[in-house]
Amino acid sequence: MINRYVALDIETTGLNPAVDRIIEVGMARVEDGQITQKYSTLVYPGISVSERITELQAYIMKSWQVSEN
Numbered sequence: 331m332i333n334r335y336v337a338l339d340i341e342t343t344g345l346n347p348a349v350d351r352i353i354e355v356g357m358a359r360v361e362d363g364q365i366t367q368k369y370s371t372l373v374y375p376g377i378s379v380s381e382r383i384t385e386l387q388a389y390i391m392k393s394w395q396v397s398e399n
Contacts, residue, residue: 334361341387343379351375353383 337358344350352373359367 334359336360343375343377343383351377353379 337360339354339356340352341354341356342350342352353375354370354372356370357368358365
């Protein structure tokens with residue numbers, strides 16, 4: 331079993347790589363099954379972010395906040 335790794339999460343403006351862009355990159359370092367370090371940054375995509383994606387991101391963030399409590 332792998333004891334140390336980095337989990338990577340990329341959020342985008344949509345699902346089409348020909349036109350959509352990255353808007354957020356997040357990483358978590360995991361050692362022996364425990365998160366030991368986190369990193370997250372927003373990325374300016376150079377295009378407008380659709381209302382659908384903005385609403386989805388807000389829903390995800392709200393879900394995470396609820397699950398942490």
